[in-house]
Amino acid sequence: MSLTDRTKPTDVCLNTDLYELTMAQGFWESGLADGEACFNAFFRDCPFDGGYAVCCGTGQIADLVENFVFEDDDIAYLAGVQAPGGGPMFKPAFLEYLRNHRLDLTIHAVPEGQVVFGREPMVRVEGPVIDCQLIETALLNLVNFQTLVATKTARVVRAAEGHPVSDFGLRRAQGPDGGLAVARASYIAGASSTSNVLAGKIYGIPVFGTHAHSWVMAFPSELEAFRAFAKSSPKNCVLLLDTYDVHQGIKNAITVAKEMEAAGERLSAVRLDSGDLARLSKEARAAFDEAGLPYVKISVSNDLDEYTIQSLFAQGAPIDSFGVGTKLATCDPQPSLGGVYKLSAVRREKDEPWTPVIKLSEQSYKRTVPGVQRVVRYYDQAGRPTADMLVVDEVARPGEPREMVDILDPYLVHRLSGEPKDLLVEMVRHGERVGEPEGIETARERCREALMRLDPAVARFLNPQTYPVGLELGLADLRSRLAREERAESGRPTV
Amino acid sequence: MSLTDRTKPTDVCLNTDLYELTMAQGFWESGLADGEACFNAFFRDCPFDGGYAVCCGTGQIADLVENFVFEDDDIAYLAGVQAPGGGPMFKPAFLEYLRNHRLDLTIHAVPEGQVVFGREPMVRVEGPVIDCQLIETALLNLVNFQTLVATKTARVVRAAEGHPVSDFGLRRAQGPDGGLAVARASYIAGASSTSNVLAGKIYGIPVFGTHAHSWVMAFPSELEAFRAFAKSSPKNCVLLLDTYDVHQGIKNAITVAKEMEAAGERLSAVRLDSGDLARLSKEARAAFDEAGLPYVKISVSNDLDEYTIQSLFAQGAPIDSFGVGTKLATCDPQPSLGGVYKLSAVRREKDEPWTPVIKLSEQSYKRTVPGVQRVVRYYDQAGRPTADMLVVDEVARPGEPREMVDILDPYLVHRLSGEPKDLLVEMVRHGERVGEPEGIETARERCREALMRLDPAVARFLNPQTYPVGLELGLADLRSRLAREERAESGRPTV
Numbered sequence: 001m002s003l004t005d006r007t008k009p010t011d012v013c014l015n016t017d018l019y020e021l022t023m024a025q026g027f028w029e030s031g032l033a034d035g036e037a038c039f040n041a042f043f044r045d046c047p048f049d050g051g052y053a054v055c056c057g058t059g060q061i062a063d064l065v066e067n068f069v070f071e072d073d074d075i076a077y078l079a080g081v082q083a084p085g086g087g088p089m090f091k092p093a094f095l096e097y098l099r100n101h102r103l104d105l106t107i108h109a110v111p112e113g114q115v116v117f118g119r120e121p122m123v124r125v126e127g128p129v130i131d132c133q134l135i136e137t138a139l140l141n142l143v144n145f146q147t148l149v150a151t152k153t154a155r156v157v158r159a160a161e162g163h164p165v166s167d168f169g170l171r172r173a174q175g176p177d178g179g180l181a182v183a184r185a186s187y188i189a190g191a192s193s194t195s196n197v198l199a200g201k202i203y204g205i206p207v208f209g210t211h212a213h214s215w216v217m218a219f220p221s222e223l224e225a226f227r228a229f230a231k232s233s234p235k236n237c238v239l240l241l242d243t244y245d246v247h248q249g250i251k252n253a254i255t256v257a258k259e260m261e262a263a264g265e266r267l268s269a270v271r272l273d274s275g276d277l278a279r280l281s282k283e284a285r286a287a288f289d290e291a292g293l294p295y296v297k298i299s300v301s302n303d304l305d306e307y308t309i310q311s312l313f314a315q316g317a318p319i320d321s322f323g324v325g326t327k328l329a330t331c332d333p334q335p336s337l338g339g340v341y342k343l344s345a346v347r348r349e350k351d352e353p354w355t356p357v358i359k360l361s362e363q364s365y366k367r368t369v370p371g372v373q374r375v376v377r378y379y380d381q382a383g384r385p386t387a388d389m390l391v392v393d394e395v396a397r398p399g400e401p402r403e404m405v406d407i408l409d410p411y412l413v414h415r416l417s418g419e420p421k422d423l424l425v426e427m428v429r430h431g432e433r434v435g436e437p438e439g440i441e442t443a444r445e446r447c448r449e450a451l452m453r454l455d456p457a458v459a460r461f462l463n464p465q466t467y468p469v470g471l472e473l474g475l476a477d478l479r480s481r482l483a484r485e486e487r488a489e490s491g492r493p494t495v
Numbered sequence: 496m497s498l499t500d501r502t503k504p505t506d507v508c509l510n511t512d513l514y515e516l517t518m519a520q521g522f523w524e525s526g527l528a529d530g531e532a533c534f535n536a537f538f539r540d541c542p543f544d545g546g547y548a549v550c551c552g553t554g555q556i557a558d559l560v561e562n563f564v565f566e567d568d569d570i571a572y573l574a575g576v577q578a579p580g581g582g583p584m585f586k587p588a589f590l591e592y593l594r595n596h597r598l599d600l601t602i603h604a605v606p607e608g609q610v611v612f613g614r615e616p617m618v619r620v621e622g623p624v625i626d627c628q629l630i631e632t633a634l635l636n637l638v639n640f641q642t643l644v645a646t647k648t649a650r651v652v653r654a655a656e657g658h659p660v661s662d663f664g665l666r667r668a669q670g671p672d673g674g675l676a677v678a679r680a681s682y683i684a685g686a687s688s689t690s691n692v693l694a695g696k697i698y699g700i701p702v703f704g705t706h707a708h709s710w711v712m713a714f715p716s717e718l719e720a721f722r723a724f725a726k727s728s729p730k731n732c733v734l735l736l737d738t739y740d741v742h743q744g745i746k747n748a749i750t751v752a753k754e755m756e757a758a759g760e761r762l763s764a765v766r767l768d769s770g771d772l773a774r775l776s777k778e779a780r781a782a783f784d785e786a787g788l789p790y791v792k793i794s795v796s797n798d799l800d801e802y803t804i805q806s807l808f809a810q811g812a813p814i815d816s817f818g819v820g821t822k823l824a825t826c827d828p829q830p831s832l833g834g835v836y837k838l839s840a841v842r843r844e845k846d847e848p849w850t851p852v853i854k855l856s857e858q859s860y861k862r863t864v865p866g867v868q869r870v871v872r873y874y875d876q877a878g879r880p881t882a883d884m885l886v887v888d889e890v891a892r893p894g895e896p897r898e899m900v901d902i903l904d905p906y907l908v909h910r911l912s913g914e915p916k917d918l919l920v921e922m923v924r925h926g927e928r929v930g931e932p933e934g935i936e937t938a939r940e941r942c943r944e945a946l947m948r949l950d951p952a953v954a955r956f957l958n959p960q961t962y963p964v965g966l967e968l969g970l971a972d973l974r975s976r977l978a979r980e981e982r983a984e985s986g987r988p989t990v
Contacts (some may be wrong), residue, residue, distance in 0.1 A: 015671045017663070017690040018704030026710065026727035037713060084703075084763060085730030129713055140666035141674060168512070171635035172831045175672030176510045179636060184670075191810040194838040195512040201572040205912045208579075209513030214838040215521065217852045218532060218624055232521035235580030244855050244981050268579060273860050330830035336821045357712045360739050362767050486739050 013070045014077070016137040021078070024130045025094045029168045029201055033097075037129035038345040038354065038372045039136070040121035041143060044365060047151050047334045051464030052454060054154045054447055055116045056185040057146035058123060059111035059440075062433035064138055065105055070098045103131040103431050108424035110375075112438070113150075113188050113447030115454055116423075117469045119407050120375050120388055122147070122339075129346070136341045144339035145331075146181050150189035152331045154451055156191035156324055158459065159309040164192035164321040166208045168301060169329025172210075182329045188443045190451070195323075203440050210271070211237035217243060226256040234265040238299060241284065250284050254291045269297035269320065277302065278315040286316040291465045303327060306461060342368045356392065359480040369407070370482050371395065371475060375423040378416055386418055387468040394476040404470030410480065414468040507567045509572070511632040514572070520589045529591075532624040533840040533849065533867045534631070535616035536638060539860060542646050542829045546959030547949060549649045549942055550611045551680040552641035553604035553618060554935075557928035559633055560600055565593045598626040599926050603919035605870075607933070608683050608942030610949055611918075611963045615870050615883050616835075617642070619919055625842070631836045639834035641676050643826045645684035647801075647907040649946055651819055652685035653954065654801040656808060659687035659816040661703045663796060664824025677824045681940045685946070690818075698935050705733035705766070712738060716854050721751040729760040733794060736779065737769045745779050749786045764792035766817065768809075772797065773810040798822060801956060837863045851887065853977040864902070865977050866890065866970060870918040873911055878950045878971045881913055882963040890969040899965030905975065909963040 029035060046053050070078075075098065083090040106128035110116050123143060125132050125189035157165050170179035176198065183199030193208035194200065200207035211229050219225035222244060230237050239256065241249030250270075257267035270288075272280050277300045288296045297481045302311070312319055326332065345354040356370035371392030378387045389404045406412035426434050457465035471479065522528060540739075541548050565573075568595065576584040600622035605611050620627050653659050662681045665674035671693065678694030688703035689695065695702035706724050714720035717739060725732050734751065736744030752762035763782075767775050772795045783791045795807070796818035807814055821827065840849040851865030866887030873882045884899045901907035916926060921929050952960035966974060 011671075011696075014693040014696055015665070015674065016692050018692050018695075018702045019690065019706055020704075021692065022704055022728055022731060023710050026706065026724050027713070029727040030723045032713070034711065037709070039709070074696070078692075081695065081702060083728070083730035085732075085761070087730055089728075089731060125839060133707075133709065137666050139667060144667060145673070147671045147824070170510070170512055171632050172639060173673075174634060174669035175636060175676050176506075177670030177672035178668075179510065180670070190871055195514065197511050197513050197516065197573075198506060198509040200513075200576065201569070207513045207576060209515075209517055211514055211518050211521065212628075213533070213626065213854050214532070214836075215518050217712045217838045217854060218522070218527070218530065218841050228525040229521050233517055233525040233578070233584075235578035235582055236517065236584060237580075266580070274861055297566055311880050317635075326831045326833070330825075332830055333828070335825035335827055335830035338821070339666075341709075343712045346713050359708050359712060366769055435744060 010284075011062060011074075012067045012138060013134070014074055015141065016134065020133045020136055021229060022089070023133050024098075025090055027130050027133070028094055028097060033128065033130060034349045035129045036127060036347045036350060037132045037343055039132050039341050040344050041123035041124045041125070041139060041339060041341045042119055042121050043147070043337045043339045045118050045338070047148055047331070047337055048155060050151065050155065050461065051458040051467060052115045052117060052151070053147055053337070054150035054189050055114050055122055055147055056112050056150035056188055057143035058427065059112040059438050059443060060142055061109060061139065062428050062437070063105055064142060065103050065107065065135065065428050065431055066433060068103050068135065070101060072099075075099050075460050092209065102129055103135060103430055105131050105135065105428055107427070107428040109427050110423055111425055112443035113445075113450060114423070115385070115450045117388060117467050118479065119369070120390060120469050121373055121424065124373065126372065138174065140339055140341055144337045145178075146185040147339065148331045148334070148337040149182050149185040149328065150447070151188035152328055153186040153191050154447070155306040155461065156304075156309065156322075156328065158451070159306040160322055161313060163319065165190070165324050166321065167191050167194040167328055168323040168325035170196045172326045173329040178329065184440065186328060186371065187354060189447055190444070205440070208238060211240060213240060213243045213273075214238065222249060223252045223255060226252050227259070230256050230260050230265070230267070234260065234263070237265070237267050238269040238271050239267065239290050240270055240271045240273060246275060247283070250287045254293065256288065257291070257293050257296055264418045267293070267296050269299045269322070271299040271301065273301050277319070278312050278317045281312075281317045281319050297321065299323065301325065305332065306434060316455065344368060346368055349451055354394070356482065358479065358486055360483060360486055365437040367473065367483065369475070370479055373475075376420045377423045378418040378420050381417045382453070384455065385467075387414055387416055387470065388423065389416065389470055389472055390475060391472040395478045396472050397474045401472055405476035407469045407471060410476070414470050502577045503988070505563050506569075507559060507633060508629070509569055510636065511555050515628045515631055516585070518628050520585055522625050522628070523589055523592060528623065528625060529844045530624045531622060531845060532627045532838055533841045534620045534627050535839050535868065536618035536620070536634060536834060536836045537614055537616050538642070538832050538834045540613050540830055540833070542643055542826070543650060545956065546953040546962060547612060547646070548642055548832075549645035549684050549946075550605040550609050550617050550642055550682055551607050551645035552638035553922065554607040554933050554938060555637055556602055556604060556618065557923050557932070559637060560598050560602065560630065560923050560926055561928060563598050563630065565596060565609065567594075570594050570749050596621065597926055598630060600626050600630065600923055601921070601925060602923040604922050605918055606920055606941060607938035608940070608945060609918070610880070610945045611642075612883060612962050614864070615885060615964050616868055616919065617870065621867065623878050635834055637987055639832045640673070641680040642834065643829070643832040644677050644680040644823065645942070647823055647826045648681040648684035649688050649802065650801040650956065651799075651817075651823065653946070654804040658814065660685070661816065661818045661937070662691065662823055663687040663818040663820035666826040667821045673824065679935065681823060683935060684942055685939070686947065700935070704815065705731060706735060708735060708738045708768075711735065714854070717744060718747045718750060721747050721778055722754065725751050725755050725762065729755065729758070732760075732815065733764040733766050734762065735766045735768060737767055741767065741770060741775050742778070745782045749782065749788065752783075752786070752788050752791055758879055762788070764794045766794040766796065766818070768796050772814070773807050773812045776807070776812045776814050789883045792816065792819065796820065800827065839863060839865055840867050841870050848889070851973060851977065853974065853981055855978060855981055864966065864970070864979065865974055868970075871915045872918045873915050875911040875913045877948070879950065880962075882909055882911055882919065882965065884965055884967055885970060885974065886967040887970045890973045891967050892969045895965055899967055900971035902964045902966060909965050
C-alpha cells in the first residue's frame with residue numbers, strides 16, 4: 001500500500017466495514033437512534049498457544065474517537081454507493097445525519113502494556129448504538145494487531161534473556177501502518193529499538209541499523225567495503241559477515257577492528273544473517289577474543305522467533321543482540337488475534353437501566369457474556385495478579401466475593417483472595433479524551449512491570465498454566481439463565 | 496495503527512529501514528555517489544506451497560518514486576538521531592544532500608495481475624546506488640504483502656468455482672494500510688467486492704455489507720430485527736441466521752421474505768457465520784426452496800480459506816457466495832512472502848558497462864543471480880506460458896536459445912519452444928513515470944486472463960507441478976564462474 005493513496009491522514013470514518021453504515025442507517029430509520037448499547041472487544045484464546053497477551057493499541061482509542069468525522073468528500077462518496085438491488089444504498093437524510101456527526105461514546109479499556117487474558121473485555125464501549133457500530137471496525141483494526149504484535153514481542157524478549165531485541169520487520173509488514181504498528185507495539189512490549197525510521201520520527205522510538213549485503217557487494221572487495229563503512233560510521237559500526245564466506249568475513253572484520261583501534265575508534269559489533277548461527281557465533285566469538293577484541297559484540301538475524309532464540313542459548317551461542325523481522329511483523333505462526341466486538345447490553349435511551357443480552361451460535365465457544373461488565377483483577381501481597389473476575393454490578397451477589405465460576409467451564413469454581421482492583425480505565429467520556437495522552441515510555445514501563453509480576457507458569461511457552469478468569473456468581477447465574485431462555489425463544493428475554 | 500498518527504499522507508521517504516540511510520551516507524562519503532547499481536526484488540519460493548504467485552503492488556511504484564522527497568521536518572528528525580557510540584548519526588552535509596534529493600531511478604517490473612514464479616525478478620531497479628538503497632524498504636513494503644494477498648485470493652477464488660468472494664478482512668489487517676492493501680490486491684486477483692468502505696472510496700472497488708449479530712441482539716426479537724433490516728435496506732437485504740438458533744433463524748427469514756414479497760421486494764440472501772456450514776447451508780436451501788423462495792441466495796463466512804471452500808463444495812453445500820476475512824487479510828498460514836531485494840550489478844558511473852555481482856552465503860538457496868537481467872516468458876500457440884528464462888544480454892550466447900539451465904538445479908536443462916516475450920515492463924525512467932497510470936480494472940482483467948491460461952497442473956493446490964524457470968546458457972556459465980571465484984577470493988572478481 002502506498003502512503004500516497006491516502007487523500008488525507010485523518011480519513012478515519014470510512015476505515016470501516018460497510019455493514020457498520022448499513023446498520024447505522026437501519027437504527028436511525030427504526031427510531032433507535034437514541035438507543036444505547038454496550039459492546040466489548042475481546043479475544044477468546046491467548047495467541048501462540050500462550051498463557052497471556054499484552055494489551056496494545058488502546059492508548060490510541062481517544063485519538064480515533066476525537067478524529068472521527070464524516071467530511072464532505074466522505075458523504076459524497078457514500079451518496080454514490082449503489083445497492084445491489086438498485087438505487088442508492090444510503091438515504092440522503094441519513095447522510096445528512098452523518099455529516100459532522102460526532103461519536104458520543106464512553107470507553108473504558110485496559111491500559112497499554114498490561115497483561116490480559118482470553119474472553120475478558122479489553123475495551124468496553126458504551127453509548128448510542130449507532131456510534132458503537134460506527135467505531136467497531138476501526139477500533140478492532142487498532143487493537144487486534146497491536147495486541148498480537150506486543151504479545152509476540154513479549155515472548156521474543158523473554159527468550160532473549162535481557163539481550164536487546166530490535167524490530168526489523170518493516171519490509172514484511174502490511175504497508176506503512178503495519179510497519180508503524182509493529183514498531184510501536186514491539187517497543188511497548190520490550191523491544192529496544194526499531195529499524196523503522198518513520199516510527200522513530202513519529203513515536204520517538206530509538207532507531208537502529210547499519211549496512212546490508214548490498215553494501216559489501218557494491219565494493220571491489222569485502223575488506224574495502226568494511227573499511228569504507230568503518231570510516232563513514234565509526235560510532236555505529238556493525239559489520240555484516242556473511243555476504244561471501246563467514247570465515248573470511250571474520251578475518252576482514254578483525255583487520256578493520258584493529259585499524260579502527262589505531263584510529264581511536266571501536267568496532268561495535270558484527271552481524272550474522274545466515275547459516276548455522278549457533279556454530280558461527282561461537283567461531284566469531286572465539287576469533288574476536290583471540291584477536292584481543294572481546295568488546296566486539298555479536299548480533300544475529302534471519303527468521304528468528306522465540307523458539308530459535310531459546311534454541312541458540314540452549315546451544316551456548318554467545319550472542320549479544322537480536323534483529324527480529326518477518327516473524328515479529330507477521331506474528332508467525334498466528335497472524336491474527338481473532339479479536340471480536342460483541343454486544344452485551346442495550347437500553348432504550350440514556351439513564352435507563354441496561355438490559356443484558358447474549359449471543360449463542362451453534363459453537364459454544366462463541367457464547368458471549370451478558371451485561372455491562374467490570375473486570376476485577378486480584379493481586380497477592382507481592383503485587384502479582386492471581387485471578388480476573390467479570391462483574392455486572394446490577395446482578396452481583398451482596399458482600400465480598402470469595403469465589404467465581406470459570407468463564408469456560410461452569411463446573412469449575414475458583415477461590416478468590418488478595419486485593420481487587422479494576423482493570424478497565426475510563427479513556428473517553430461522551431466522545432472526549434479523559435486525562436492527558438500517555439507517553440509510549442509509560443506504557444513500556446507498565447508492560448515491564450506486568451511481565452515481571454506474571455506467574456512464570458503462565459508465561460512459559462510450553463503448556464502454560466491457565467490464568468483463572470471467571471464470572472462473579474450473580475453474573476454466572478444471569479448468563480446461564482439467558483442462554484436457556486434465548487435458546488427456547490430465539491428472541492431476547494426480559495431480565 | 497491510527498491513521499491520525501501520520502503527520503502527512505506523503506511521508507514516504509522515512510518509511511524505511513535505518514540502514515538504507517546509513518548506507519546512503521556511506522556511499523556518499525566514499526565518493527560512490529555517482530556509482531550505479533542494479534537490484535532485483537524477487538521471492539524464492541511460491542507461497543502456500545503453491546506453484547505460482549500473482550504479482551501485485553508494482554502499479555504503485557511510480558507513485559512511490561515521484562513522491563519520494565525529504566522535506567524539512569524529515570531532515571530535522573534525521574539531524575537529531577544519535578549514533579550508539581555518541582554524536583549525530585548523520586553528517587550535516589549529507590543531510591543537505593538529501594534535502595530535496597530526487598530519485599533518478601529506472602525501474603522495470605512485472606505488471607500487476609500477471610503470474611510470477613520463484614527467483615525471477617518481479618522488479619528491477621537501476622540507477623545511483625544511493626537511490627537504489629533509499630527506495631528498497633518502501634518498495635518491498637509495497638510489493639511483498641500485496642503479491643502475497645493477491646496470490647492467496649487467486650487460490651480462494653479458484654476454490655470458489657465462479658461464486659463471488661468478498662474481502663471481509665479489514666478488522667484483522669495491520670492497520671488501515673493493511674486493510675487497503677488487502678482490498679486492492681484481492682480485487683485485482685478476482686475478489687468481487689470488499690467490506691472496506693475506504694477502499695471503495697479510494698480505488699472504486701464495489702463495497703458489500705449488510706448486518707452483524709449485534710443488529711439482531713439490539714432488538715427485542717430476531718423477527719423484529721429482520722423486519723427492521725428488510726424495511727431499512729430492501730435492496731441490500733442479507734439476513735444473518737445464527738445469532739441464536741439457525742433453525743429458528745431460517746423460519747424468521749422465511750417469514751420476512753414472504754412479507755418482502757408482499758411489499759414488492761425480494762430478500763437477496765441469508766448468511767451463515769458459524770457451525771457446520773455444509774449441513775446448515777443444505778438445510779437452509781431446502782427450507783427456502785420448499786417455501787417457494789428459490790431466489791434467496793446462501794452466503795457463508797467464518798474463517799474460510801481455499802481448503803474449507805473446496806471441502807464445502809465437495810460435500811455438496813449449495814453455497815452462492817463467500818465472505819473471506821481473517822485468512823485472506825493475514826494470508827494464513829503463510830503471512831509473509833519472503834520477498835527480498837538483491838544487488839546484481841554495479842558500475843562506476845552512468846553509461847559504463849555493468850559488472851555483475853553475486854551473493855553466496857552458507858545457505859545455497861540464498862545464492863543470487865548476477866547481472867542486469869531480462870525475464871523472457873515463452874508462450875505456446877494458445878497463449879499459455881510454458882517457461883521463463885532469465886537473460887543477461889552482455890553474456891548471452893549468440894542465436895535463438897533452445898534450452899536453459901534450471902535456476903535451482905544446474906544439472907537440469909529445460910527445452911524452450913514457442914514465442915518469447917519480455918515479462919518486465921519499464922514503469923519509471925530516470926525518476927519519472929512511463930505512460931499513464933493503469934486502472935485497477937486493467938490489472939484485474941490481466942490477472943483473470945493469466946490465471947485462465949495457467950497450466951492447471953501448476954495452479955492446483957496439492958503438489959503443484961513446478962513451472963520451469965531457468966537461466967540462459969551464457970548466464971548460467973557466468974553465475975557458476977562467479978560463485979567459484981567469489982568463494983575463493985571473498986572479494987568481487989572482475990568479469
